[in-house]
Amino acid sequence: MSHSQLHPLQVNPATGEPYLRLGSPLENIILTPHRPGDAAFTVPILNDPGVxxxxxxxxYPYTPSHAESWVSSVIEESDAILRELREASAKDPEAPLKVVGDCPVRILREIKEDGSEVYLGDIAFRRCTYPHEAPEERLRLSEENARRPVGDPALVWCVAYYLASSHHGRGIMTMALRTLLSAWAIPRMGVRRIRTEVRIGNIGSVRVFEKNGFVLDRTVEKEYPNCLGETMHGSCILWWEHP
Ligand SMILES: CC(C)(COP(=O)(O)OP(=O)(O)OC[C@H]1O[C@@H](n2cnc3c(N)ncnc32)[C@H](O)[C@@H]1OP(=O)(O)O)[C@@H](O)C(=O)NCCC(=O)NCCS
Incomplete structure (x- = not known):
């Protein structure tokens, strides 16, 4: 039976845009690619101290021009993956589902009762670059990881995310991560190992990871200023391995 290489993404019949819907009770939240008009919505969120x-x-400060260039670069990345998948479907509709190096849906949107959509945040997988290792070790590990081919079970990924403060504490990011892991990262990217770093004190983020099976590996204590000039005390390093 023929299938779409976009599986299990759904496609909006009106716009042709692929999306993934979160499960109950958050069915009003979807994950989609970035859209050109998103830049303006990201600016207030990425200037919010709580984020x-x-x-x-x-x-920081995050300007409209930062937002425009970021959104267009992410759109290029998701367009490239969608093109790769659509070309594979067109070439051989019976071919097994392809493993790819990225997830084309990452932007969280709330669908309101009147059908309008609200930009809520972003969640993305990328190759781990070992930010808190000593410089030489960081370079060695990052280069080794960058050379690993897509689908290599030894490839180490990381996850980055943020959500608008108005929607914190409703279980949204916990479910978004769970949904992306099971629907796309594991089956369609071959993700088997994830290493994340969370600043000490970011209890909500540690909980999101722990509730998705990540385990605290170690804490690296180091004082440094964040973008607001506040003193940060280091990072918690968490790992996830495909069960
Ligand atoms: C981290 C973040 C994405 C969490 O998203 P969220 O949708 O609010 O998280 P959830 O509602 O799924 O909550 C997960 C758990 O964390 C807890 N939690 C969430 N925010 C919390 C906070 N500020 N303090 C303490 N616990 C918190 C929740 O109670 C829940 O735990 P529980 O089930 O044991 O009660 C969101 O707070 C955020 O965007 N923060 C700013 C950016 C950021 O920290 N990004 C991650 C960098 S590593």
Whole structure:
């Protein structure tokens, strides 16, 4: 029987956009690719101290121009994966599902009763770059990891995410991570090992990982200022291995 290489993503019949829906009781939340109009919604979230205090990545203050260039680069990445999958479907509709190096859906959106959608946040898998290792070891491990082919069970991934403060504490990120792991990361990316680093004190993020089977490996204590100038005390390193 022929199948789509997008499986198990669903496709919005009106827009052609692929999506994944979270399970009960969060069926009103979907994961989609980034859209060009998202940039404006990311700016207030990525300037919110309750969010950025815990993030190592985005520049701060986060400007509309940062947002525009980030969103267009992520759209290019998801378009490339979707193209790869659609070309594989077109070439051989009976071919086994392809393992790919990324997940094309990552943006959390809430669907309101009137059908409008609210941008809530982002969750993405990427190759681990060992941020808190000593520089030489970091380089060695990152280069080794970068050379591993897509689908290699030894490849070490990491997960990065954020959610608008208005929606914290409702179980959304716990379920988003669970859904992406089981629906896409494990079967469609071949993810078998994940290493994440969470700043000490970020209890909510540690819980999201623990509730998805991640285990605390060690705590690295080190004082440094975050983007708000607050003193951070180091990181918790958690690992997940495919059961
Ligand atoms: C971390 C974050 C994504 C968690 O998302 P969320 O959808 O609010 O998390 P959930 O509602 O699924 O909560 C998971 C668990 O953490 C707990 N929790 C959530 N926020 C918490 C907080 N601020 N303090 C203490 N516990 C918290 C919840 O109670 C729940 O635990 P429980 O089931 O044992 O009660 C969100 O708080 C966020 O975006 N924070 C800012 C950015 C960030 O920290 N990114 C991660 C960097 S590693």
């Amino acid at each position: 950025v205090r815990w993030l190592g990545g985005p520049p």
